[in-house]
Amino acid sequence: MTISNHLMGVDIGAGSVKTTIISADGRVVGDASMEIATRHPKPGWTEQDPDDWYVAMCATVPRALREAGLSGADVAAVSFSAGAHTPVLLDEADRPLRPAILWSDQRSGAEARHLSERHGEMILATGCNQPNPTWTLPQLAWLQKHEPDIGRKTRKLMVAKDYLRFRLTGEWHTDRTDAIGTLLYDAGNDCWSREICDLINWRLDTLPPVVSPTDIIGTVGSRAAAETGLAVGTKVVCGTSDTSIESFGAGAVESGAGCVKLATAATVSVVAAAPTIHSTLINYPYAVPGLWYTIVATNSCASAHKWLRDSVFAATDDRAFAHYDRAAADIAAGSEGLLFHPYLNGERSPYWDPLLRADFIGLTMSHGQAHLTRALYEGIAYSLRDCLSALRAQGLDMSEARIVGGGSKSALWRQIVCDVLAMPISMPAVTDASFGAALLAGVGAGVFADEISAARACVGIAARHEPDPASAATYTEMFGIYKDAQSRLADINHRLHHVAVGG
Structure with a gap:
């Protein structure tokens, strides 16, 4: 047999x-x-x-x-x-x-x-x-x-x-x-x-x-x-x-490897030999034995895009994502001064504040759906840069990253993340968690000798992105405004929450 x-x-x-x-x-x-x-x-x-x-x-x-x-x-x-x-x-x-x-x-x-x-x-x-x-x-x-x-x-x-x-x-x-x-x-x-x-x-x-x-x-x-x-x-x-399984399935199998995830939530993670214990960081044992991965995360990513598409644009057709994605590509970096904070469901890293609220700042009559879409992509990327700063504050860093999750299917969104983080980004040929789970099944069943062998044999790269210097400079300026606005609006967010709940 x-x-x-x-x-x-x-x-x-x-x-x-x-x-x-x-x-x-x-x-x-x-x-x-x-x-x-x-x-x-x-x-x-x-x-x-x-x-x-x-x-x-x-x-x-x-x-x-x-x-x-x-x-x-x-x-x-x-x-x-x-x-x-x-x-x-x-x-x-x-x-x-x-x-x-x-x-x-x-x-x-x-x-x-x-x-x-x-x-x-x-x-x-x-x-x-x-x-x-x-x-x-x-x-x-x-x-x-x-x-x-x-x-x-x-x-x-x-x-x-x-x-x-x-x-x-x-x-x-x-x-x-x-x-x-x-x-x-x-x-x-x-x-x-x-x-x-x-x-x-x-x-x-x-x-x-x-x-x-x-x-x-x-x-x-x-x-x-x-x-x-x-x-x-x-x-x-x-x-x-x-x-853990997505990072493993993306081929991030060695200490120092980084991974960005654009899914319902968005994360930045780095593989390390040991956990880094700090109140702003999340630590887990990794899928590869002997290693840990440390995560920083923003609560709303693809869920924010779905909210924009369904609740704001009232366009629930599956083709709507591609339509708005193409339109956003025609807008210059910085969305003509439009800024988005993606706190639709509170926020995790680096604020750990469930009462923060999302916003668009800088709206004018010249902004349309394409601007809103691009500003949302950029706002989530700014949040990821905010998350990355929490890793760097504790001595963790990466020089490049693999990118996974449903949002990574957008070449525009991948490039925005690349430019905002100012680091090279690579997208694996398969980014689904179920792919990584299948690899683990192969290790357990003896089809592969170990986790690293499985990843090296099966993980391919479909696309690579390098930062565009001009866009990266624009995003550095916009990120400063993003941070300033976040700190000024935090108390207002809390007050709005108490009004909403009747407290």
Whole structure:
């Protein structure tokens, strides 16, 4: 019998689930995606139904197999990725107790402030990160206060990708990256932290065993095989969080490598030999063993573009992105004095302020849709430069970066990021997290010797950008105005928030 070297990766994105199948040389032979609903029951709340993820996987796996001309038996292994921090809480019958609270949810701001003010130093020293509403710890603190029955009924806590793997195998695990992402983990002692869990009265027995991203965690069971089209006994590899797996899948596999991500949120990350512990930075163990990656992030990126397209331009056609992108390319760098702060959902790095608000500054009668689009691209790039400054302040830097995420498909946006950051940018041939997950599946199944071998064998570069000196000079001037305006408007943002909530 011929042993298949085809590999599958499944990623839960902000608005869809995507399945990708690759060959052993990294060629994408089949893929499929399906949208999933995101619900906003109250302002600042963001939730998804975990069972919607599974329904989407059951739909996309057969479609990807058909596109590839393969059967389930042709897949050697499957692995997973998803956004960090998103808790799935199961009852004694292994059913989700409530919708999953996403990383972008802002409801736990008060709990995050309380934990930071009273226990921030201990949490930072133990978990390598500072509490804010993105993390699972404050989310669980909010649940303990507002939905205490959920905590009492919880028997298993999973992070998003782990729920899909659990549905395939019945096995309950997570990897160290997602464990750190809960902010319940003791990084130094490589175990769940009783001290942190006790801060919110969370039980240690609800937390999963922790393994490596490339560990095989069971095989596909008979029911899951019937529902997905995978073969019974297919190897299932743990996987890891999306930002780690995207950077790995982009070929950033050595210390000092940088990566920029233009997705629902935007990030700048650098690979290093150890975490850099500081309240302005985010630290995770990396997909490549022995390395860490440090992230700085802005909350709104492609989500801001979708907001502009849908809510401001009222153009929901899928072709609208390309139309506005082409029009924005005709506008000069600096958008004729129009400036955008992308704080539509508060902000993370470097301000860590959920009350900041977005704005367009400098509007005149001469500005139109193309200016607004370009100013949005530029504003997110300024925010990334702001983020990069937080890395540099702690002695971390990069001389060039790989760029990934849905926004990277725009050549204009890539060049703007290149010019604003004033560094060369390279876009891999495949930028999807599901591609990186498939590579990890190959490492776990023994198709590749290790993570670095997998990346070097399979990652290609589709485009390179060098900074344009004239545009870079314009953006340096505009970035100074961006920073000045941010500091002057912060208090006004807070006052507007209190008016909006009636405080």
